[in-house]
Amino acid sequence: MVEEFKVGVIGAGYVGLVTGACLAQIGHRVTCVDRDEDRVAQLSAGRVPIYEPGLEEMVVRNARRGTLFFTGPGGLREVVRAADVVFIAVDTPQGEDGSADLSNVAAVAKSIGSVLAAAPREKPLLIVNKSTVPVGSGDYVSMLVCDGIDEAGGAGEPAEFRVVSNPEFLREGNALYDSLFPDRIVLGADSREALEAMRSLYDPIIAQSFPTDLDPRPKVSVPLVVTDLASAEMIKYAANAFLATKISFINEVSNLCELVGADVANVAAGIGLDERIGPRFLGAGVGWGGSCFPKDVAALRSVAREYDYEPVLLDATVAVNERQRRRVISKLQHDLHTLKGKRIALLGLAFKPNTDDLREAPSLRIAGELDSLGARVVGYDPVAGKAAARLSPGLRVVFDPYEALAGAHAAVVVTEWEEVRNLDLERAASLMDDPGLLVDGRNTLDPDAVRAAGLLYRGFGR
Numbered sequence: 306m307v308e309e310f311k312v313g314v315i316g317a318g319y320v321g322l323v324t325g326a327c328l329a330q331i332g333h334r335v336t337c338v339d340r341d342e343d344r345v346a347q348l349s350a351g352r353v354p355i356y357e358p359g360l361e362e363m364v365v366r367n368a369r370r371g372t373l374f375f376t377g378p379g380g381l382r383e384v385v386r387a388a389d390v391v392f393i394a395v396d397t398p399q400g401e402d403g404s405a406d407l408s409n410v411a412a413v414a415k416s417i418g419s420v421l422a423a424a425p426r427e428k429p430l431l432i433v434n435k436s437t438v439p440v441g442s443g444d445y446v447s448m449l450v451c452d453g454i455d456e457a458g459g460a461g462e463p464a465e466f467r468v469v470s471n472p473e474f475l476r477e478g479n480a481l482y483d484s485l486f487p488d489r490i491v492l493g494a495d496s497r498e499a500l501e502a503m504r505s506l507y508d509p510i511i512a513q514s515f516p517t518d519l520d521p522r523p524k525v526s527v528p529l530v531v532t533d534l535a536s537a538e539m540i541k542y543a544a545n546a547f548l549a550t551k552i553s554f555i556n557e558v559s560n561l562c563e564l565v566g567a568d569v570a571n572v573a574a575g576i577g578l579d580e581r582i583g584p585r586f587l588g589a590g591v592g593w594g595g596s597c598f599p600k601d602v603a604a605l606r607s608v609a610r611e612y613d614y615e616p617v618l619l620d621a622t623v624a625v626n627e628r629q630r631r632r633v634i635s636k637l638q639h640d641l642h643t644l645k646g647k648r649i650a651l652l653g654l655a656f657k658p659n660t661d662d663l664r665e666a667p668s669l670r671i672a673g674e675l676d677s678l679g680a681r682v683v684g685y686d687p688v689a690g691k692a693a694a695r696l697s698p699g700l701r702v703v704f705d706p707y708e709a710l711a712g713a714h715a716a717v718v719v720t721e722w723e724e725v726r727n728l729d730l731e732r733a734a735s736l737m738d739d740p741g742l743l744v745d746g747r748n749t750l751d752p753d754a755v756r757a758a759g760l761l762y763r764g765f766g767r
């Protein structure tokens with residue numbers, strides 16, 4: 306029998322919603338609080354305002370069975386008062402200097418403090434940081450909760466709460482899977498009782514004993530990494546920075562492959578079979594984007610600089626990534642020469658497939674650059690098209706890939722959506738200017754098939 310916890314999740318954005326839905330799914334009673342009343346109204350009506358496969362079904366299922374609730378800012382006090390555990394899952398946007406902006410986290414910590422001041426507790430409240438915060442923020446949250454207690458005239462007893470760092474590693478598009486079947490759960494805390502409580506909260510996931518439709522389960526049990534607060538916070542940054550560096554590394558190798566006449570796909574396969582390296586995240590192309598890698602790498606660089614440490618490897622990781630976007634332009638220029646007046650189709654605009662997220666999407670940078678060079682840019686995306694049109698004024702957006710290709714001098718595969726990978730190449734060739742150029746920014750198409758259809762193929766490092 307699962308020990309049921311009363312859980313409050315503050316911030317019903319991407320991370321908060323996924324966390325809340327999954328905790329409800331494994332047997333806890335969860336209330337998500339968000340300051341945006343519209344969002345709360347939508348969620349209460351069973352509509353999930355973000356694109357994440359399976360999330361809406363899980364939210365609706367748990368709301369129906371009475372394990373998942375939503376409330377606006379007015380409900381915060383009651384949620385915190387009744388909760389055993391409160392997750393802080395508000396965003397930490399990138400500030401102007403690259404550092405993480407903690408004002409949302411700080412405001413939540415203070416209001417938790419003011420609730421603690423008003424209502425003495427039998428058991429300490431567990432305050433779990435799910436937002437990605439710079440190393441040392443656990444202590445900062447404690448301090449702000451104490452400030453909140455003081456300001457509200459409470460006794461300021463630190464015994465009334467414990468702070469835990471519990472970073473998430475979920476990928477957009479795979480968030481439910483990554484939450485329910487994680488490679489590991491990381492818990493950072495400075496108190497044994499907080500860790501024990503967190504271990505019980507996550508027991509159904511650690512033991513893989515919660516109900517699921519997936520059969521057989523992909524995992525038998527999930528390892529727990531128990532550590533201090535600062536190390537848990539560093540694990541999150543180090544994981545994302547490592548993956549971003551791995552991609553930039555293969556991109557550097559792919560550029561060298563082009564120079565010496567090697568094929569990066571074979572090189573990646575060859576090095577990836579070494580278990581110390583591993584085969585994943587060795588896909589060369591236009592580089593990494595999204596909401597996590599750019600923000601977290603920037604925040605880690607900024608932390609390093611605060612300590613007067615020159616993060617040379619992270620600087621290079623970012624420089625290589627920026628160069629990859631520009632390589633699309635040089636590849637187009639190599640074959641088309643001037644881009645002025647040329648029609649260029651961008652296939653896929655979201656930062657990766659199966660999401661509508663355009664944050665730090667390579668497409669936007671490439672479209673902007675092409676526009677400034679006088680090209681006529683047409684973009685296609687099965688999901689993110691409308692949002693892209695708003696963000697990139699020089700980009701004409703269409704909702705059919707063949708409409709984008711009609712009359713195009715070149716097409717660039719920017720996001721490897723299924724619709725793009727399964728493109729009818731013959732049809733593409735017949736619609737494009739002759740001979741159409743195809744720049745495969747994700748090395749996702751078969752070069753021989755593209756050439757057989759009568760198109761000119763340019764990949765990255767192959």
Ligand code: UDX
Pocket residue numbers: 473474475476477478545548552585586587588589590591592593594595596597598656657
């Ligand atoms: C990532 C991490 O995977 C996740 O653990 C973390 O918590 C949040 O950041 P996400 O941003 O959703 O998740 O995307 P992911 O699927 O990891 O891809 C990141 C970026 O790398 C994308 O832009 C993708 O296109 C790019 N990528 C990935 C490559 O360029 N090559 C690869 O081989 C793999």
